[in-house]
Amino acid sequence: MPRRISEQELLTELLGGLRRGGGVVFEVTGSPGSGRTAVLRRVADQITGQGIRAVAARAAVESDVDAVVLTDVLAELGAEADGSTAALCRVVLDAAPLVLLVDDAQWLDERSTGSLRAVLRRIHRAPVAVVLATAGLGTAAEDVLAELAEDDSVTAPPWYLVDLPESVVDDERIARTLHLVSEPDMRLLRVMAVCGGRFESSLVHGLAELDHVDRAMTRLRGLGLVATDEPSLADGVTRAVLATMSGDQRDRLRSDAAVLGHQAVLGFDRMSALLVEAPPVGTAWARLVLQREARVLAGAGRTAEAARLLVRALSEPADTATRAEVLIQLAQCELDHAPEAADRRLVQVLHLTGPGMSGPRLRAADALACRERSGVARRAIETALAHPHLAEFEQEALRGLHCYAVSVTGEPDELGFPAVPALPDQLADPVRQGVAAWRLARGARGGAVELAARALAVRGPGPLTPRLAAAEALTWAGEYETALAGINAVLVDGRRYGSRAAVVEAMLQRCSVRLRQRRIVEAAEELAAVEAELPRDSWTPFLRARHMVLEVVLLLAAGLTDDAREALVRETATGAAHGLTHAWRLFAQGLVELVPEPATAARTFVDCGRWLRDAGVVNPAVLPWRLLAAVGWRAAGEVAHADALIAETHDLAVRWGVPAVLRESQEFADLARGVPAGEAAGAVVAGLFPGLLARHPVAVGS
Numbered sequence: 001m002p003r004r005i006s007e008q009e010l011l012t013e014l015l016g017g018l019r020r021g022g023g024v025v026f027e028v029t030g031s032p033g034s035g036r037t038a039v040l041r042r043v044a045d046q047i048t049g050q051g052i053r054a055v056a057a058r059a060a061v062e063s064d065v066d067a068v069v070l071t072d073v074l075a076e077l078g079a080e081a082d083g084s085t086a087a088l089c090r091v092v093l094d095a096a097p098l099v100l101l102v103d104d105a106q107w108l109d110e111r112s113t114g115s116l117r118a119v120l121r122r123i124h125r126a127p128v129a130v131v132l133a134t135a136g137l138g139t140a141a142e143d144v145l146a147e148l149a150e151d152d153s154v155t156a157p158p159w160y161l162v163d164l165p166e167s168v169v170d171d172e173r174i175a176r177t178l179h180l181v182s183e184p185d186m187r188l189l190r191v192m193a194v195c196g197g198r199f200e201s202s203l204v205h206g207l208a209e210l211d212h213v214d215r216a217m218t219r220l221r222g223l224g225l226v227a228t229d230e231p232s233l234a235d236g237v238t239r240a241v242l243a244t245m246s247g248d249q250r251d252r253l254r255s256d257a258a259v260l261g262h263q264a265v266l267g268f269d270r271m272s273a274l275l276v277e278a279p280p281v282g283t284a285w286a287r288l289v290l291q292r293e294a295r296v297l298a299g300a301g302r303t304a305e306a307a308r309l310l311v312r313a314l315s316e317p318a319d320t321a322t323r324a325e326v327l328i329q330l331a332q333c334e335l336d337h338a339p340e341a342a343d344r345r346l347v348q349v350l351h352l353t354g355p356g357m358s359g360p361r362l363r364a365a366d367a368l369a370c371r372e373r374s375g376v377a378r379r380a381i382e383t384a385l386a387h388p389h390l391a392e393f394e395q396e397a398l399r400g401l402h403c404y405a406v407s408v409t410g411e412p413d414e415l416g417f418p419a420v421p422a423l424p425d426q427l428a429d430p431v432r433q434g435v436a437a438w439r440l441a442r443g444a445r446g447g448a449v450e451l452a453a454r455a456l457a458v459r460g461p462g463p464l465t466p467r468l469a470a471a472e473a474l475t476w477a478g479e480y481e482t483a484l485a486g487i488n489a490v491l492v493d494g495r496r497y498g499s500r501a502a503v504v505e506a507m508l509q510r511c512s513v514r515l516r517q518r519r520i521v522e523a524a525e526e527l528a529a530v531e532a533e534l535p536r537d538s539w540t541p542f543l544r545a546r547h548m549v550l551e552v553v554l555l556l557a558a559g560l561t562d563d564a565r566e567a568l569v570r571e572t573a574t575g576a577a578h579g580l581t582h583a584w585r586l587f588a589q590g591l592v593e594l595v596p597e598p599a600t601a602a603r604t605f606v607d608c609g610r611w612l613r614d615a616g617v618v619n620p621a622v623l624p625w626r627l628l629a630a631v632g633w634r635a636a637g638e639v640a641h642a643d644a645l646i647a648e649t650h651d652l653a654v655r656w657g658v659p660a661v662l663r664e665s666q667e668f669a670d671l672a673r674g675v676p677a678g679e680a681a682g683a684v685v686a687g688l689f690p691g692l693l694a695r696h697p698v699a700v701g702s
Helices: 007-020 036-049 068-076 085-094 110-120 140-149 171-178 183-195 201-208 213-222 237-243 247-263 268-277 284-299 303-313 320-334 339-351 358-371 374-385 392-408 430-442 448-456 465-476 480-496 500-516 520-533 541-557 561-572 579-593 598-614 625-635 639-656 659-673 680-695
Strands: 024-029 053-058 098-103 128-134 159-163
Touching: 007 024, 007 036, 007 128, 007 159, 024 036, 024 140, 036 053, 036 098, 036 128, 036 339, 053 068, 068 085, 068 110, 085 110, 110 128, 110 140, 128 140, 140 159, 171 237, 183 201, 183 213, 183 237, 183 247, 201 247, 247 268, 247 284, 268 284, 268 303, 284 303, 284 320, 303 320, 320 339, 320 358, 339 358, 339 374, 358 374, 358 392, 358 465, 358 500, 374 392, 392 430, 392 465, 430 448, 430 465, 448 465, 448 480, 465 480, 465 500, 480 500, 500 520, 500 541, 520 541, 541 561, 541 579, 561 579, 579 598, 579 625, 598 625, 598 680, 625 639, 625 659, 625 680, 639 659
Parallel strands: 024 128, 024 159, 053 098, 098 128
Antiparallel strands: none
């Protein structure tokens, strides 16, 4: 017996079956117009996106070619075979892992049905998935599939049934009525079914090739097939009319409609709605229409719809650089609902070669580095660096982004990353200037401020991540206005060029600067806007940890201790963390523990410091863990431990050489030394805590 599953479960069960090494069958049933073909397309897109081969074929309701599906599958697999059933079985099994998708399977001819039966009886031995789309019309081919689905032999592959929902209409009445319609009127119904409400009536008339369209409309309204108030089909009629057409007929009509709509200069929204259902038109204008409407939808927050248009745009012909631009645009749309797919699109761009790829390649590398998934970014940028004939400026920029990607989440040795070579002192490339300034600042070494200022002087469509890194270095140095100017410029350029990850990073940095400027309300508003810009579910672990620390600081500064503890628990429940992600979580934990459990908090801060030092982050301006640990140790009576950390902070601040940081560290140290030991400590720390956090907030960087 087949097991019924939802459309959302289809891909999970399909991948599970392939991983188990055996065959699996899915039957997607639904009346015409219910979206069977769209389901198959989505499955094909997601499967190929994961590196699994998919072969698609479609049966025709009337075909002069015997075994057309069998022939198409063999041709798609590149087989030099005789077209026999045995040849098909051999080729399919040899091609595993494989996903075979058959649309309009209810129209399979007798020979193709027999071949499919043979394949389904053999795929239990190999990782082959078969997805069949049927209309449930009770054809001979569907009867055979029903028999195979009921086969309970030990060698039968698992069989799943996906029923697509349909609207509640009187299908029987519509079907009976359609039998009364003449062929000319049926042509008009088919055009209206394919075009929907997206065409001017005159264009529908032209496609139907009728001389007396008004009379035909009057007849169809009288039969209840066309709405009385506007020239559109009544509910349920579109599906029934499409059932009378083969997939090829629908595709041909959709192609004609798209071309005619382009000639008639229809609006972008109506044209994109036609194109997304039509097969490739083969012209540049189709891609440009889809890209333009996708930008409009994405700007309105409808990123999933925009992504669908861009996936369709990829099927139109384009040179390598143009295809890369579409992939980058698609990745930005997928960032909030399919972040891992977005990363794969960017990696794909970095694997492309050809003329004009310098710009797209740098944008893709920049977007990956800004996403802070260091392993993915590092490997992809290394692949890009291996491309021959890279221009010198591109090599330098990619090396800078590679250095950032390896450094950003820390622990290169423990995670198996190669050691990052030190950047030279003299750097002309603005990308590497920004990264070098950031790395120098993390290590509390001089020269960072000048490099950062030079990196922020660059504007335009180039990499944004190094400019954010430079602004972060200036924030640590207390150059708040200069840092804010750089952050605001990145926000403008990030929105202009569609780099959503850079926009979110800039918003987090601006929140940190507002905190350091004691502008608490503005910092809270900035932090709240981050989630509105990018949903929490699509955040990387590092982004989540940094957002949580800023949230905890704001809540504690407002005296909302219970809310801060809840925020900490909520984030900690998201799973294990390592490197700087773990350090940030520990820092937030120490903040929450400091008043009720100062000794525990001190140990937590010290543990946080170990992770930071392992990642090369020693600057006390990044996270004041040493001085907060000193507060905890003083409260616990461990004066020697506290004094050692205070002295270490002073030495690092002197080494960093920034007067503002040295002054604030000294003020913080004086506060820490004033904390008494024993029972009196709790009240003193609690009294200092909100103001202390407001005066010495954390930085957002790493």
